[in-house]
Amino acid sequence: MACTAFLGAAAIAVSGCGSDNGATNSATNSNSNCGSGSLAGGGSTFQLNIQQQWSADYRQQCSDAQVNYNPIGSGAGIQQFGAGTLEFAGSDVPMLPDEQQAADKRCGGKAITFPVTSGGIAVIYNLTDVPHLNLSATTLAGIFQGSIKHWNDAAIKSDNPGVKLPSTSVVTYHRADGSGTTAVFSAFEKSKAGKAWTLGSDKELSWPTGQGATGSDGVVQGVKSTNGGITYAEVSYATANSLPTAAVSVKDNDYVSLTSDTVSQAIASKGLTGYPLSTVSYVIVCSHYSDSRTAAAVKDYLGYALDAGQDAAEQLGYAPLPSAIVTKARAALDSVS
Numbered sequence: 001m002a003c004t005a006f007l008g009a010a011a012i013a014v015s016g017c018g019s020d021n022g023a024t025n026s027a028t029n030s031n032s033n034c035g036s037g038s039l040a041g042g043g044s045t046f047q048l049n050i051q052q053q054w055s056a057d058y059r060q061q062c063s064d065a066q067v068n069y070n071p072i073g074s075g076a077g078i079q080q081f082g083a084g085t086l087e088f089a090g091s092d093v094p095m096l097p098d099e100q101q102a103a104d105k106r107c108g109g110k111a112i113t114f115p116v117t118s119g120g121i122a123v124i125y126n127l128t129d130v131p132h133l134n135l136s137a138t139t140l141a142g143i144f145q146g147s148i149k150h151w152n153d154a155a156i157k158s159d160n161p162g163v164k165l166p167s168t169s170v171v172t173y174h175r176a177d178g179s180g181t182t183a184v185f186s187a188f189e190k191s192k193a194g195k196a197w198t199l200g201s202d203k204e205l206s207w208p209t210g211q212g213a214t215g216s217d218g219v220v221q222g223v224k225s226t227n228g229g230i231t232y233a234e235v236s237y238a239t240a241n242s243l244p245t246a247a248v249s250v251k252d253n254d255y256v257s258l259t260s261d262t263v264s265q266a267i268a269s270k271g272l273t274g275y276p277l278s279t280v281s282y283v284i285v286c287s288h289y290s291d292s293r294t295a296a297a298v299k300d301y302l303g304y305a306l307d308a309g310q311d312a313a314e315q316l317g318y319a320p321l322p323s324a325i326v327t328k329a330r331a332a333l334d335s336v337s
Helices: 048-061 074-083 097-107 137-145 154-159 180-192 215-224 235-240 260-268 292-306 308-312 323-334
Strands: 037-043 065-070 088-091 111-126 134-136 171-175 211-213 229-234 247-249 278-286
Touching: 037 074, 037 292, 048 065, 048 235, 048 292, 048 308, 065 292, 074 088, 074 097, 074 180, 074 278, 097 111, 097 278, 111 180, 111 215, 111 235, 111 260, 111 292, 111 323, 134 137, 134 154, 137 154, 137 171, 137 180, 137 247, 171 180, 171 215, 180 229, 211 215, 215 229, 215 235, 229 235, 260 278, 278 292, 292 308, 292 323
Parallel strands: 037 065, 037 088, 134 247, 171 211, 171 229
Antiparallel strands: 088 278, 111 229, 111 278
16 A cells, blocks of 8 residues: 655655565665665656765665666656656655556556655745745745735735835746646645635646746746746755745744754644645655566665665755654565565
């Protein structure tokens, strides 16, 4: 059974990870039993920066192994995994039933989904002389649906009393490709903005306004080049481009900034506290690979990611997975053969 999750402000529950085959193998230890050869992974752009770090660090320990991760978006990653062109996929959302069926067919058995990292979806903006900004869920709904057109709109002023806001036009950037980040952001808005949000929740939306771009890097580059620009993306893209991120609230003007600690609080509390746009991000693998060497390499690399790899999270803008989630994820990985 694949992992399930409610993604949004937050109640994030992880359950049912693993398969029903009763396998009890342990993930291999990267230091003593390295995988070898080349692994192709791809999907979630949210995972890109930490996947690149894991790949580089893992290869230092396992010189015969090479992991290539292609940031093509969660939707394309799921599709390519189902088509058999990737050994593992990264996704910010669990698979839909038809996607699960395609993945199972490719695997010749069950494809399994489990968390591998966590982090916050940052609201990234570029506004001259406004280094700090608060935005509520309902205000974000107005911004991304086009009813709020200027930065000195009354709704933004209400979120930011005493802040001098310019009349600069709001220019939104959204993902044009199938994106788990879009699914997380829209699930948050659907849950917390209520009737103010009318676009539903999915990996692709019919945006009424704004400019589309491919990948997190694409939308963030758009914001970087546009005074008045705003988007949503993994926080490391904001850090890399020296762009500020907004504090976000869902009620009672309780604005929370995105940090590793506030993300960890949100994941551990299932959204009761912490940064409200926090999420886990998943990998999708086969429970059984026809090539035993591929199975060993997948288990060793992802075992490293769930173990020593978590130490890289904070410096990259992610948050380490809580131990209870790691335990469930490792149980799922142990079933791979």
